[in-house]
Amino acid sequence: MTTVPETLGGRRLLYIDDDPAFGRLVERTLARKGIEVVFAMGGDDGVARLAQGGFDVVALDHFMPGKEGLEVLSEIRALPDPPPVVYVTGADEGRIAVAALKAGAADYIVKDVGGAFFDLLLASIEQAVAKECVRRAKEAAEREVREQRDRAEMLLREVNHRVANSLQLVSSLVSMQKAVTEEPSARAVLVETQSRITAIAQIHRRLYTSPDIRAVSMDAYLRGLIEELAAAMQAQGESHVLKVSAETIPMPTDKAVSLGVIVAELVINAVKYAYPAGEGGEVRVILVRENGAARLVVEDDGAGWRGDEPASGSGLGTRIIKTMASTLQSGLEFDAAHPGTRVSLRFPVDAAAEEEHREAG
Incomplete structure (x- = not known):
């Protein structure tokens, strides 16, 4: 004699059929196993009862007048959060089984009047209930992971x-110090320091306003950075024109910081040394994709520097640029044919960052 698994004790089964006598037989047999059976006469009655809720599993007959089981199965699957369905038919036809399983049935058994049917029905109910429990547990776990991730992202945005x-406060303090500093070389150092702070602050500003906190879209970042550098130079009385043209290339935060610092240093160098004192000029920042990688270009139309001459000043900016470039697995390239100064570096694009950025966007 088949014993009911502990997982089925107290379960409610909705049995949908057009045969009340067989329905009562199912009800009496499964009641002895601890399963409460509710009989529904036909598909419409069954769907209506299911809409009221409270069932753990459904057994659905195939051959019924009016609506066949497959049509009823489709209506059941369309309900919000439907219970699993065990498909029942008196015909041992493979096409019916395949159609039922494709339509979303959890299992399929053949009806007969012998004891084997009830054993199979019990086994199918157990399997369907167990699979449903696993599915619900998996969904609950995934939901918890999503909620935890959302909370973590919210906290990280707040940190950024x-x-x-x-950093904006530090930049303001540097600006105040610069305003009361009369010595030109000291003022120049403070200007450079402020540009470096600006490059890093822009990263965090982009992160807390971006849908993806793991990567920075370099087109928006570079535009924001150049706008801030231009505003700072205008406040110093500089008349240079800064332009930026950048493709949408997402980069991890650490690499974006390196690239931003490089841009800030190269732009400041161009402003200081490319054009004669008191004369304005154009400085262009360009970021493009190039054969599976990316290329950053900073160029001007000024006096020209090829990278092999001695550095004008302390050389700290050059050392910073080389250090940042190494973190990007790159190095500076100088275009000798360019009439002014044209510095570029080619670096790999992070495929993982691009995929995450697409998913977030």
Whole structure:
């Protein structure tokens, strides 16, 4: 004699059929196994009862007048969060089994009047209930992971927001110090320091306003950075024109910081040394894709520097640029044919960052 598994004790089964006598037989047999059976006369009655909820599993007959089981199965699957369905038919036809399983049935058994049917029905119910429990547990776990990730992202955005504000405060303090500093070389050092702070602050500002906190879209970042550098230069009385043209290339935060610092240093160098004192000129920042990688270009139409001459000043900016370039697995290239200065570096594009950015966007 078949014993009911512990997982089925107290379960409610909705049995949909057009044979009340067989329905009562199912009800009496399964009641002895601890399963409560509710009989529904036909598909419409069954769907209506299911809409009220409270069932753990459904057994659905195939051959019924009016609506066949497959049509009823489709209506059941369309209900919000339907229970699993065990498909029942008196015909041992493979096409019916395949159609039922494709339509979303959890299992398929052949009806007969012998004891084997009830054993099979019990086994199918157990399997369907177990699979449903696993599915619900999996969905609950995934939902918890999503909620935890959302909370973590919210906290990280808040951190980036606070860091950006703190860096802005530091930048303001540097600006105040610069305003009361009369010595030209000291003022120049403070200007460069402020540009480096700006490059890093822009990263955190972009992160807390971006849908993806793991990567920075370099087109928006570079535009914001150049706007801030241009505003700072205008405040110093500089008349240079800064332009940026950048493709949408997402980069991990650490690499974006390196690239931003490089851009800030090269732009500051161009402003300081490319054109004669008191004369304005154009400085262009360009970021493009190039054969599976990316290329950053900073160029001007000024006096020209090929990278092999001694550095004008302390050389700190050059050392910073080379250090940042190494973190991008790259190095500086100088275009000797360009009439002014044209510096570029080619670096690999992070495929994982691009995929994550597409998913977030």
